[in-house]
Amino acid sequence: MSDTSPTDPVAKAFEAQRDRLRAVAYRMLGSHADAEDVVQEAWLRLSRQDAATIHNLAGWLTTVVGRISLDVLRSRQAHPETSYDDPQLVVTVDDGPAPEDDVALADSVGLALLVVIESLGPSERLAFVLHDLFAVPFEEIGQILGKSANAAKMLASRARRKVQATDRQTAAGREQRKVVDAFLAAARHGDFEGLLRVLDPEVKLTIDTPDGRVVILGATEVAAGSRLGAGGAGGVRKVLVNGLPGIISWREDGTPLAILAFTVVDDRIAGIMAVADPVKLASMDLPAPE
Structure with a gap:
């Protein structure tokens, strides 16, 4: 639940970004509950910040959400028993006929991307999700990771190859x-x-x-x-x-x-x-x- 006030201009600007930020965090973490927690933490950090010093609110919030998500991913890697909440499982009968005609199965194929992304390392995952899914520039991704833009680009490229390889396997x-x-x-x-x-x-x-x-x-x-x-x-x-x-x-x-x-x-x-x-x-x- 948001603690933002509808009359506060900073809160209104944040609310305009909330859905996008939630989508970024969910793609990173694969859990709606964790994504909500990350977005709320981003709001708390924004509320403690002098908004006048932020020249690009959308970019600032994306960076914050990315950093918080990265911390969560690294914590999961250190403690695998506390891994993410599963996305909703879509279970359909595997009878072999043209699955592309089955709407429920089409939805499940989209969810399968979360399973593929979960196999990536935290840095690869952040670089791939932010760049390939949300068009964040590599310069900004590099800042989140504490790496150069070229290093961020290489991480995204490596992640992309893994995703594409798994996609090819999924097709087979x-x-x-x-x-x-x-x-x-x-x-x-x-x-x-x-x-x-x-x-x-x-x-x-x-x-x-x-x-x-x-x-x-x-x-x-x-x-x-x-x-x-x-x-x-x-x-x-x-x-x-x-x-x-x-x-x-x-x-x-x-x-x-x-x-x-x-x-x-x-x-x-x-x-x-x-x-x-x-x-x-x-x-x-x-x-x-x-």
């Missing part, structure tokens, strides 16, 4: 699904070597459980957990989760057990996002078991 849906199917088959049969073959060495598994978020890093750890957690499902259905190949598993009684979404890059699984919290699962609009 059948190939991605083959990798995911190989992972699931190996997990089902307790094939540790088979799991390692399809997992990126630096794979990141994020699981939402009733007790909070668990983050597991590295192919060996993820493979070990996948073997142990392969049982217990009464049925499985292939789905797309935010445009990524995934599955829903159900218990024997028909209640959802878990949702998994897989990020596949260069024929290996680079990320797995899992929801195993019954409260979250119950609140979601999920396809029925087959």
Whole structure:
């Protein structure tokens, strides 16, 4: 909730920027709640500033929001167990026909960009989001990062290549699904070597459980957990989760057990996002078991 006053000219100028600032923070952080907190913190900083010294309010606010978001990203990197709140998950049946005709799936593909951006380092992420999505000049991005404009440009270019590579992988849906199917088959049969073959060495598994978020890093750890957690499902259905190949598993009684979404890059699984919290699962609009 904003504490700004509608009669204050500085507050009115800030309110005119609020939606854009919220969009910047959300693209950076992938969480509406965190984006709201960042925008509110930007307002507090503005309220303590002599507005007469700010010659370009929009640019000043973008810089502040960028710096606060960068601090949040670096904190997450240092403490992965306190990572971002998930964006809304859009789950659709993966039956194979022209997904571009499905409006819900089109929305989910847009959300998938957040998953891709989340794989970038904090500096890459800031440079890519601010420049490519919001046209902020590299000079300003460099100031936020404490780097030169050329260094900021290189960071954005590197991030862009990663995003484009993942986009190409996303387009190759059948190939991605083959990798995911190989992972699931190996997990089902307790094939540790088979799991390692399809997992990126630096794979990141994020699981939402009733007790909070668990983050597991590295192919060996993820493979070990996948073997142990392969049982217990009464049925499985292939789905797309935010445009990524995934599955829903159900218990024997028909209640959802878990949702998994897989990020596949260069024929290996680079990320797995899992929801195993019954409260979250119950609140979601999920396809029925087959």
